[in-house]
Amino acid sequence: xxxxxxxxxxxxxxxxxxxxxxxxxxxxxxxxSAVQSVFPELGVPREKFVVISGIGCSSRFxxxxxxxxxxxxxxxxxxxxxxxxxxxxxLEVWVITGDGDSLSIxxxxxxxxxxxxxxxxxxxxxxxxxxxxxGQYSPxxxxxxxxxxxxxxxxxxxxxxxxxxxxxxxxxxxxSVDVFQPHLKAxxxxxxxxxxxAYIEILQNCNIFNDGAWDSLTERDARSEHIVQLxxxxxxxxxxxxxxxxxxxxxxxEVVQLGNGIGEKDLLVHDEHNPSxxxxxxxxxxxxxxxxxxxxxxxxxxxxxxxxxxxxxQIQEIQAKxxxxxxxxxxxxxxxxxxxx
Amino acid sequence: xxxxxxxxxxRKREVLDRAVIRFCGDSGDGMQITxxxxxxxxxxxxxDLATLPDFPAEIRAxxxxxxxxxxxxxxxxxxxxxxxxxxxxxxxxxxxxxLKMNLADLKPNGILIANLDxxxxxxxxxxxxxxxxxxxxxxxxxxxxxxxxxKLTRAALRDLGLDSKSVDRCKNFFxxxxxxxxxxxxxxxxxxxxDDKFKSKPLLVQANKLAMQAGYSYCExxxxxxxxxEIPPAKLAPGVYRNISGNTALAMGFVAxxxxxxxxxxxxxxxxxxxxxxxxxxSGYKNFGVITFQAxxxxxxxxxxxGAAYGGSLALTTTSGPGMALKTEAIGLAVAVELxxxxxxxxxxxxxxxxxxxxxxxxxxxxxxxxxxEAPVPVLAPSTPGDCFWIALEAxxxxxxxxxxxxxxxxxxxxxxxxxxxxxSLKDLPEFPVKFETNPADFRPFRRNPRTLARPWAVPGTPGxxxxxxxLEKQDVTGxxxxxxxxxxxxxxxxxxxxxxxxxxxxxxxxxxxASGDLLIVAWGSTYGPVTAALKAQREKGAKIGHVHLRYLNxxxxxxxxxxxxxxxxxxxxxxxxxxLMLLRAKYLVDAQGLNKIQxxxxxxxxxxxxxxxxxxER
Ligand SMILES: Cc1ncc(C[n+]2csc(CCOP(=O)(O)OP(=O)(O)O)c2C)c(N)n1
Ligand code: SF4
Ligand SMILES: [Mg+2]
Numbered sequence: 001x002x003x004x005x006x007x008x009x010x011x012x013x014x015x016x017x018x019x020x021x022x023x024x025x026x027x028x029x030x031x032x033s034a035v036q037s038v039f040p041e042l043g044v045p046r047e048k049f050v051v052i053s054g055i056g057c058s059s060r061f062x063x064x065x066x067x068x069x070x071x072x073x074x075x076x077x078x079x080x081x082x083x084x085x086x087x088x089x090x091l092e093v094w095v096i097t098g099d100g101d102s103l104s105i106x107x108x109x110x111x112x113x114x115x116x117x118x119x120x121x122x123x124x125x126x127x128x129x130x131x132x133x134x135g136q137y138s139p140x141x142x143x144x145x146x147x148x149x150x151x152x153x154x155x156x157x158x159x160x161x162x163x164x165x166x167x168x169x170x171x172x173x174x175x176s177v178d179v180f181q182p183h184l185k186a187x188x189x190x191x192x193x194x195x196x197x198a199y200i201e202i203l204q205n206c207n208i209f210n211d212g213a214w215d216s217l218t219e220r221d222a223r224s225e226h227i228v229q230l231x232x233x234x235x236x237x238x239x240x241x242x243x244x245x246x247x248x249x250x251x252x253x254e255v256v257q258l259g260n261g262i263g264e265k266d267l268l269v270h271d272e273h274n275p276s277x278x279x280x281x282x283x284x285x286x287x288x289x290x291x292x293x294x295x296x297x298x299x300x301x302x303x304x305x306x307x308x309x310x311x312x313x314q315i316q317e318i319q320a321k322x323x324x325x326x327x328x329x330x331x332x333x334x335x336x337x338x339x340x341x
Numbered sequence: 342x343x344x345x346x347x348x349x350x351x352r353k354r355e356v357l358d359r360a361v362i363r364f365c366g367d368s369g370d371g372m373q374i375t376x377x378x379x380x381x382x383x384x385x386x387x388x389d390l391a392t393l394p395d396f397p398a399e400i401r402a403x404x405x406x407x408x409x410x411x412x413x414x415x416x417x418x419x420x421x422x423x424x425x426x427x428x429x430x431x432x433x434x435x436x437x438x439x440l441k442m443n444l445a446d447l448k449p450n451g452i453l454i455a456n457l458d459x460x461x462x463x464x465x466x467x468x469x470x471x472x473x474x475x476x477x478x479x480x481x482x483x484x485x486x487x488x489x490x491x492k493l494t495r496a497a498l499r500d501l502g503l504d505s506k507s508v509d510r511c512k513n514f515f516x517x518x519x520x521x522x523x524x525x526x527x528x529x530x531x532x533x534x535x536d537d538k539f540k541s542k543p544l545l546v547q548a549n550k551l552a553m554q555a556g557y558s559y560c561e562x563x564x565x566x567x568x569x570x571e572i573p574p575a576k577l578a579p580g581v582y583r584n585i586s587g588n589t590a591l592a593m594g595f596v597a598x599x600x601x602x603x604x605x606x607x608x609x610x611x612x613x614x615x616x617x618x619x620x621x622x623x624s625g626y627k628n629f630g631v632i633t634f635q636a637x638x639x640x641x642x643x644x645x646x647x648g649a650a651y652g653g654s655l656a657l658t659t660t661s662g663p664g665m666a667l668k669t670e671a672i673g674l675a676v677a678v679e680l681x682x683x684x685x686x687x688x689x690x691x692x693x694x695x696x697x698x699x700x701x702x703x704x705x706x707x708x709x710x711x712x713x714x715e716a717p718v719p720v721l722a723p724s725t726p727g728d729c730f731w732i733a734l735e736a737x738x739x740x741x742x743x744x745x746x747x748x749x750x751x752x753x754x755x756x757x758x759x760x761x762x763x764x765x766s767l768k769d770l771p772e773f774p775v776k777f778e779t780n781p782a783d784f785r786p787f788r789r790n791p792r793t794l795a796r797p798w799a800v801p802g803t804p805g806x807x808x809x810x811x812x813l814e815k816q817d818v819t820g821x822x823x824x825x826x827x828x829x830x831x832x833x834x835x836x837x838x839x840x841x842x843x844x845x846x847x848x849x850x851x852x853x854x855x856a857s858g859d860l861l862i863v864a865w866g867s868t869y870g871p872v873t874a875a876l877k878a879q880r881e882k883g884a885k886i887g888h889v890h891l892r893y894l895n896x897x898x899x900x901x902x903x904x905x906x907x908x909x910x911x912x913x914x915x916x917x918x919x920x921x922l923m924l925l926r927a928k929y930l931v932d933a934q935g936l937n938k939i940q941x942x943x944x945x946x947x948x949x950x951x952x953x954x955x956x957x958x959e960r
Contacts, residue, residue, distance in 0.1 A: 016809075018821070047804045052648070055812075063809050063822065068801035070651060071811025072644065073674050079641035083648030083656070084801070087607050087632055091652070091801050112637040311632060318627040325629030327600050330593060331764050334583055335530065337385045341579040 009040035016066045022057060027178035027204035031125065032064055034181055035094075038188045039067070042092070049092050052081045054106055056098035057132045058125035058204070075106025078113040081120050082307075089308040092192075095122040099140040100130045103159050107139075110199075114168035116307035117196040123188075124199065125178075126161060127206035128213045135209035147209075162284040162299055165199040166277045172198035173280065173299045178205060179218050183229075183296065190298060196306050217294055230283065230297030235267035238293045246286070246293075253282055255291055272301045354525070356571045359418035361426030362520065364513075365443045366435025366456075367404050368397060368411045371513040376413025377759075378531045379520060384584045384761050385530055387574025388417035391870060392759045393425035393943070398614070398697040405459070405467035410442045419573040423870040423877075425758065427945040431523070433516050435459065435490070437468035444480075453483045454519060456512070458491035486565055490515055497555035498548050507545065511552035518556025525571050528553055578763060585762040587726040587755035588615070591659075591685060592622035594733025596629050599655050601734065602741055602775045606631045607649035608657045609642035611664060614697045615753040616687040619659045639664035643671040643684070650680040651810075653777060653800035655737055659685040662704050663694065669712050672746055676716040676836060678810045679787070679796050681740035681747075683733075688752040690941045699941025700753035702866050703917035708748045709895055709924075715833045717840040719743070720894040722750045724869035727762035729755060732892065738773045743843055744795040750894070752916070754867045754943045781805025786820040794839035843896050850889045850898040857907035858885030859957055863933070865891040865921055868914050868944055875949035884957055894921070902929045910956055912936060914949055 014036040022028045039049060049067035053059035055074035062069030068091075072080045077095045085093045102110050102124045113120060129147065130136040136149040140161060144153040165173045172194040176184040184202065191198035203214045217226050228238040228246065236246035237258070245267040247256045256262050274280065280300040287294030319325075362379070364372045373394055380392050393414040402409035416426035431452035434440035436459040447453060460475050474480050475487045494512040501508075514531075521528050532550060539545040560566045599606035608631065610620040624633040632649070636642035643658045650656035660668065665686045675682045688704045690696025708720045719739055723732040729751060736747040778784065778797035786808040787796045799806040808820060814832060816823040823829075852861065854876050864872045869890050876888045889904060891897065898904075905911055905925070911933035913922040919935040926933055936952045938944055 018809075045804070047802055047807060050801045062811070065809075067807050069807075069809035069811075070648075070678075071809065071813065072647075073670055073812055076640060076644040076671065079636065079644040080648035080651070082641070083607065083609060083634065083645030083650075084652045085648075086634065086645075087605065087649040087654045088652040088801065108637055109641055112641065315627045315630055315632070319630070322628045325596070325626060327597055327629075328767055330596060330626070330629075332581060332583065335381055335385055336581050336583040336764065337387065338581050339387065339577045339579050 009046060011036045011040060013046060014039050014066050016064055018063045020064055021060060023208050025207040026057070027127065027206070028058055028061070028125065030178040030181065031123070031184070031202055031204065032061065034184045034188060035065070035123070038185050038192070041189065042192050044092050048090065049094070050084060051094050051096060052077045052084070053096040054098070054101035055132065056101045056125075056130070057206070058098040059096055059101060061096040075101050075104070076109060077101070078106060078109040078120065078122070082113060082116070082118050085118055085120055086308045086311050089119070089312060093120050095120050097122060097124050098131070099124065099126045099128060099138045099161070103139040103161060103164070111164070111168040114165055114170040114197050114199060117171050117304050118307040119196055121191050121194075121198045122200065124161060124201050125204040126201050127204045127210055129206050129210035131206045131209055160284055160288065161201045163281060166280050166284055166300060169277060170199050170300065171196040171304045172301050174198070175201045175203065175296045175299070177203045177214065177218060177296060180296070187298070190301075194301060196304055226293050228286075228293040228295050230270045230272070230295050230299060232270055232272045232298065235264045235269050237264070237267065253286060253292070272298045274300075275302055352566070353568045354571055355568055356573065358420055358572065359416065359422070360431070360524065360570060360572055361414065361416045361429045362431040362433070362524075363412055363414040363429045363443060363446070364433045364516065365410060365412035365439035366513070367439070368399070368401050368409045369404055370411070370435045371510065372411045372413050372435070375513045375517050376415060378517060378534060380415045380759060381534070381584055382521070382526050382530045383415070383417040383524075383572075384582070386526060387577070388419065388572055389422040389575040389577060389761060390415055390417040390759075391422045391425045392416075393754070394757045396698055403467070405436055405438055405464055407438045407442060407468060410439045412439070412443060417572060419575050421575070422760070423874040424943070424946055427947050431520070433520065435513070435516070437465050437470050437474070440474065441468050441470060447483060449482050451483050452486070452523070453480060454486045454488060454516065456490040456516075457487040458489050488519070488559070493555060493559060494552050497551050501544060501548055501551070503544055503548050507548065511548050514549045514553040515556035515559075518553035519560050521553070522557045522560035523566065523569055525569050528557060577761065581764045582761045583764055584759050585726055585730070586618075586757055586759045587723065587729040587751055588618040588687070588757070589622055590726055590729035590762065591733050591749075591751065592619050592626070594730040595623065595655070595657055595683075595737065596626055596631065597730070597770055598734045598737035599629065599631070601770055601772050602655055602737060604653065604655035604741070604775055606657065607646060607654035608633045608659065609636050609644075609646035609649070610634070610659045611636050611639045611642045613639075613661045613664050615689055615756045616659045616661045616664070616685065618756065619685065619687075639667040640671060643668040643682075644674075646682055647671060647675050647680060650675070650682050651801070653798070655683075655741070656681065657683045657685070659687070661687050661689050661697075662691045662707075665704060665707060665711070672718065672748075673712045673714070673716045674812050675746040676712070676718060677812045679744045679836075681744055681798070683736045683740050683747050683749065685749045685751060687756045688750060690939075696941045698753065700867065700943060701916050701939065701941065702750070702752055702868070703920065703939070704750060705865075705894065705917065705920040706923075708750055715837060717837050717895065719745060719747045719840055719843050719896065720750060721747065721892060722866040722894055723755060724866060724890050724892060726755050726758055726760050728892075730762070734771060738771060739843055739846060741773065741775045741798075742795065742846070743793050743839060744798060745840060745843075750866060752867050758867075777803065778806060779803055784808070785818045786810065787815065788818050792842075792845075794835065794842055841896055844899050847893045847896055847898050849900045850891070850904050852887030852889050852904060854880055854887040855885045856887060858887060859908065859960065860884070860886040860910045860912060860953065861905060861908035862886065862888045862912045862914065862953075863891065863905070863921065863925060864888070864914055865894055868916065871944040871946045871949050872914060874946040875953060878946065879950055879953050884953065886953065891921070897928070905929055905931050909960070910934070912952060912956060914938075914944060914952070916943070
């Protein structure tokens with residue numbers, strides 16, 4: 001095969017001729033664009049990519065990617081993808097899901113996928129709303145949220161998707177934002193190289209049913225005050241003048257003003273490879289605490305055996321030990337007797 | 342009690358053509374093992390046979406109580422055996438509860454062996470009995486042998502130094518030894534089995550062997566047993582045989598299907614009685630490259646199987662009624678994306694959790710219609726435990742040939758019941774090598790084979806075939822999402838036509854018995870045995886009746902309407918409230934009548950015969 005002479009893939013190779021049906025201004029466009037830019041850079045032949053989704057606005061994604069694609073049923077994409085990946089470990093399988101798809105109806109599959117650490121890359125589009133069904137609150141909507149189905153405000157506490165993934169002992173957990181294109185692309189590339197399940201929460205704006213849900217994080221003026229970027233090996237610093245930091249005090253995090261004797265050396269230095277999920281857990285809950293910035297970046301990236309490797313190497317070991325199965329022998333296993341003519 | 346020992350005299354040996362025996366006791370008494378050992382022994386000897394294991398849903402209900410009773414019935418013969426037997430010739434009852442629950446099925450003057458040691462006052466109370474049946478003459482109509490099974494076992498094992506709990510656990514083998522003596526059977530097979538089973542525990546090997554031999558010698562030495570029975574081997578077709586249960590046969594059938602199709606086998610499953618054994622069996626066949634995925638629930642099990650099918654595996658999911666209910670949405674997805682998938686529903690009593698360990702046939706309409714919108718699938722049903730092997734191959738063949746999900750409806754009785762199975766040789770198995778699409782030139786994911794209407798199977802990883810599939814309505818040929826009204830109607834009809842086209846692979850119905858006449862019995866699934874036996878008996882009495890047993894419930898054989906037209910009456914016996922009956926009446930406008938039993942138990946031959954006689958008498 002003349003693979004060597006194939007031209008390198010470009011963004012347009014991953015675009016389809018299908019008319020895109022997201023609302024104008026939807027954050028999903030930016031995520032699609034980022035994925036289409038990153039895929040050609042991964043060094044994977046196009047036919048090896050498979051994009052699998054559930055149901056939701058976000059889950060229309062595969063139709064717009066010129067790869068193998070499967071738009072499945074609500075919440076079940078991780079399970080479909082698990083069946084594919086364990087039986088075809090040669091494929092690069094990406095799962096596209098929403099906050100409802102992944103955390104309501106598909107919550108069970110999400111945690112079990114992460115528990116198994118199967119090599120799937122999961123992009124969870126969190127717009128804190130059910131987009132496709134026209135605006136009911138979702139499991140990430142804030143308490144008190146008024147929506148079509150909660151005219152007087154929601155009474156359920158929301159999930160923190162990062163904490164949930166960490167609770168399931170996910171080996172790679174990250175957060176990015178639809179409009180932070182360079183950051184998003186970098187996170188996608190890092191996730192692509194992770195061995196095992198990668199769960200990425202992408203904060204996404206639904207400008208029709210929940211417009212501005214992430215404004216406090218994305219508006220140019222507020223951004224640097226409300227976001228802290230997690231970078232491996234670097235201290236946690238934020239603020240317009242990069243004058244604030246996060247310090248670990250016992251088992252608690254605190255925000256400190258730099259200067260007056262407090263320097264970078266006093267701050268928490270991010271260690272995404274910290275084997276203890278407790279550390280990442282502290283970071284996960286930071287954004288919910290008054291006065292703390294919301295972290296984006298890689299919360300956790302650790303190595304663990306992959307499900308598909310364990311399953312397939314067990315088969316190989318048994319075949320090496322017992323030889324390949326012999327059907328004739330199998331049928332005649334156990335007590336048999338012969339009736340003669 | 343007639344246990345006084347006098348010198349043995351010459352015993353009488355009676356030759357019979359068949360016998361039915363049932364072991365029953367507490368769940369902890371090892372009745373299933375005892376029954377299967379007896380079964381293996383008579384099978385290897387060459388009898389035809391059928392078994393009916395019957396156990397409670399509770400793993401261990403309180404010992405000695407009525408809900409804790411477990412039983413195992415085996416019918417063996419020198420002639421054809423179609424059912425586990427309507428009533429039993431010999432009943433072995435390990436305690437009062439077992440006696441109470443099973444006595445109704447013992448024939449008048451039948452042999453009853455009871456464990457005398459378990460008929461104390463507390464034992465009787467646990468079984469809610471006020472008087473001791475071994476003493477109150479209520480059993481006078483039977484040949485009662487009250488045997489101190491526990492004490493005799495203890496005596497036999499006295500010198501082993503084994504703890505008393507383990508000693509008492511051997512008493513089922515004492516009873517087994519008695520039965521081997523009674524039916525003139527060699528203990529060799531079971532001795533070998535004990536060696537193997539307790540390999541790592543030599544003391545238990547000795548104990549179980551000693552107990553069984555003691556039971557055998559006890560009968561030999563005891564005056565009470567004056568007759569032994571001989572059931573000569575059956576005249577089975579020449580060949581190699583083994584005992585097989587339906588679940589084992591299904592598991593092996595799928596391994597064979599994997600080989601014959603050239604596809605790796607993937608099973609997605611979530612444990613549920615009575616389907617779990619298929620998962621257990623297949624998880625042991627790793628050397629055949631089988632992947633078994635024990636999912637987090639039935640939805641994950643079926644959707645993972647769909648993912649594996651998408652990737653080019655022979656994909657399978659196994660379950661029972663409650664799990665079937667959970668899988669329905671995903672089966673609809675497989676219909677919409679036209680991927681091959683085999684779904685095994687091992688039916689049990691319902692609704693809801695129902696009777697987990699008992700048999701029923703009430704998921705037929707669910708299998709045919711239990712999905713949203715128009716989502717037809719082929720449905721097949723095995724008729725005997727051995728047929729499960731062939732149905733697995735056939736379902737896999739149809740699924741891959743037509744690119745369609747196929748449902749197999751087995752049931753608890755077929756799953757656990759066993760029969761001698763003529764082991765096929767590899768050359769007798771159908772080959773159906775599957776070809777994936779590889780040609781990118783003008784590739785269209787929903788372009789159809791004109792004969793089968795199947796779309797190409799284009800697996801990920803194939804250069805140039807990148808395409809999207811999904812549950813949204815699509816245009817034929819291109820597979821593009823399409824919501825146009827007429828397109829939808831066209832697609833609904835196409836998917837239905839494709840399933841209807843499977844009729845090309847469905848053999849015409851050929852009635853067994855009379856080709857026309859007074860009565861046609863149309864049945865499906867595990868009622869095969871009792872219907873066959875009843876038909877035979879009734880025809881011997883001169884009735885003009887035929888029997889069509891449907892292995893294909895969708896599509897039905899194309900000549901079925903003609904066949905039905907050749908008889909005056911139609912009877913449909915089913916273990917439900919009349920589901921096939923409703924279909925036949927709707928489809929063929931025939932005034933068929935049902936015989937319906939919904940007791941968690943298979944039909945008895947006599948129940949079907951009675952109905953036949955009643956219908957024929959009405960004329
Ligand atoms: C079994 C089932 N239940 C309900 C629905 C309706 N439904 C479709 S998408 C959706 C919620 C989608 O929310 P989310 O996952 O957040 O995706 P978004 O549209 O916001 O991207 C619901 C409830 C469905 N398609 N299937
Ligand atoms: S409803 Fe919201 S999430 Fe859906 S496409 Fe429109 S903007 Fe995007
Ligand atoms: Mg959403």
